[in-house]
Amino acid sequence: MRGPDGQRRTDGPLPDVGAIIFDVDGTLAETEEVHRRAFNTVFETFGLPWYWDADTYRALLRVGGGRERLRAFLAQTGVAVELGRIDAVHREKSRLYAAWIAQGQVRARPGVLRLLAEARAAGVRLACATSSQRSAVEALLRSLLGPHVATVFAVLGCGEDVPHKKPEPDIYRWVVERLGVEAAACLVIEDSAIGLAAATAAGLPAVVTLSAYSEPLHEGGFAAALAVVSDLGEPQRPFALLAGEDPGHGVVDLPLLRVWRTRHGAG
DSSP states (O other): OBOTTSOBOOSSOOOOOOEEEEOOBTTTBOOHHHHHHHHHHHHHHTTOOOOOOHHHHHHHTTSSSHHHHHHHHHHHHTOOOOHHHHHHHHHHHHHHHHHHHHTTOOOBOTTHHHHHHHHHHTTOEEEEEOSSOHHHHHHHHHHHHTTOHHHHOSEEEOGGGSSSOTTSSHHHHHHHHHHTSOGGGEEEEEOSHHHHHHHHHTTOOEEEEOOTTSOOGGGOTTTTSSEEESSSOBTTBOOOEEESOOOSSSOOOHHHHHHHHHHHHHO
């Protein structure tokens, strides 16, 4: 709802958002298709008779981490491969992915750069929490943000930093501890059910922006989200609200995040 001045209104004071923690793959950019193509290219390079189509890869994304995903695939198919070869495949896939990202094969999703700039201007701390390797994350962030990544994100939490990947809450707890912000003041942007589960288990409210490889909404994996939207939206390209309530004007900005958090707390 809006007041006479056109600004969003909600009952009672709006809580500050002290930090926004972003997932990376599928949230900042549509990277999963690049990951899938890199895996398939490396399978062929290594002479392995495997091919992950989009449906296969979407199912494998229920496992956090590329190396873990590969091991899960092998376990499902009953194929025995030496651990050293699995690691070699994953290293080459990571190298190829980073090279393709450096070529500019992906761009930030709608609203991402806008919200990052708005948050920085307001003094909101920013972080990433992902199951991906640091090398892959840094390659993507350099492609999206240029050489000044450290001035944008205060903390980068990556797969190597914790013993258990999403859907376990380890990475979100690790990031919150290093942000120096109370968990109650943090908010997460995610695109997957396992990411939402990790954030929720860490006590963090989250907004979901569905990506090309997100689970179908009807499967119920996003029930804990503050809202589910098509993307973060732009003034001339508003988001589509898929679940939750939108008292705003089609862009996910700090005022709307505060409204959603207030309603979450009231619930």
